[in-house]
Amino acid sequence: MMHEDLALNKPGAAVRQKILELEPNGLRRMVARLSPKSEIRSWTDGLIGERATARRLNKLRSREWHVLHAIQWASGTDVDHLAIGPAGVFTINSKRHKGKTVWYGDHAITVNRAPTRHIAISQHEAQRVEKILSRHCAVPVPVRPVISVVDAAKVSVKNSAPPVLVVDVANLDRLLSGMTPVLPPQTVARIFEVARQPDTWSSQ
Numbered sequence: 001m002m003h004e005d006l007a008l009n010k011p012g013a014a015v016r017q018k019i020l021e022l023e024p025n026g027l028r029r030m031v032a033r034l035s036p037k038s039e040i041r042s043w044t045d046g047l048i049g050e051r052a053t054a055r056r057l058n059k060l061r062s063r064e065w066h067v068l069h070a071i072q073w074a075s076g077t078d079v080d081h082l083a084i085g086p087a088g089v090f091t092i093n094s095k096r097h098k099g100k101t102v103w104y105g106d107h108a109i110t111v112n113r114a115p116t117r118h119i120a121i122s123q124h125e126a127q128r129v130e131k132i133l134s135r136h137c138a139v140p141v142p143v144r145p146v147i148s149v150v151d152a153a154k155v156s157v158k159n160s161a162p163p164v165l166v167v168d169v170a171n172l173d174r175l176l177s178g179m180t181p182v183l184p185p186q187t188v189a190r191i192f193e194v195a196r197q198p199d200t201w202s203s204q
């Protein structure tokens with residue numbers, strides 16, 4: 001459900017809606033969640049990941065940050081999380097890889113050595129958000145992509161200047177709050193006011 005104020009959105013709201021559409025029956029939905037190969041199991045993993053990431057991001061609210069969850073585009077896809085604070089604006093994509101090894105080299109992420117498209121997708125999302133916010137704020141709004149890795153056995157980053165920040169969810173809030181401030185409070189507030197409006201995203 002799209003709220004009039006996107007600050008009211010619950011983390012994982014779009015994923016939760018998708019799960020309900022796939023299986024409205026509560027008992028069958030519960031059974032499907034236990035099946036490793038079911039589509040509902042896959043969406044449920046995503047929901048768990050988004051909620052775990054949200055818990056970390058919400059810790060930033062007391063440090064002059066604003067956080068939005070489940071921002072839906074007109075196409076039906078959504079931005080998992082958007083963090084706006086002194087260190088800038090960040091799109092955060094949650095990825096749950098329970099018990100797996102996540103490795104990030106110069107240009108790609110592998111999960112148990114299998115290649116993924118996580119980097120390209122996250123970069124595209126950040127560019128799209130940057131374009132929208134810059135247009136509606138009438139000033140350039142750089143947006144940096146972040147991937148929050150949830151429940152992995154190990155996360156290794158072998159890149160000194162990664163185009164996408166890849167971080168274990170347990171370190172997410174500390175990473176963002178520890179970055180050098182680049183935005184004054186009034187700019188943070190202005191971007192947040194624009195980002196929380198559904199009309200900002202409705203034409204995309």
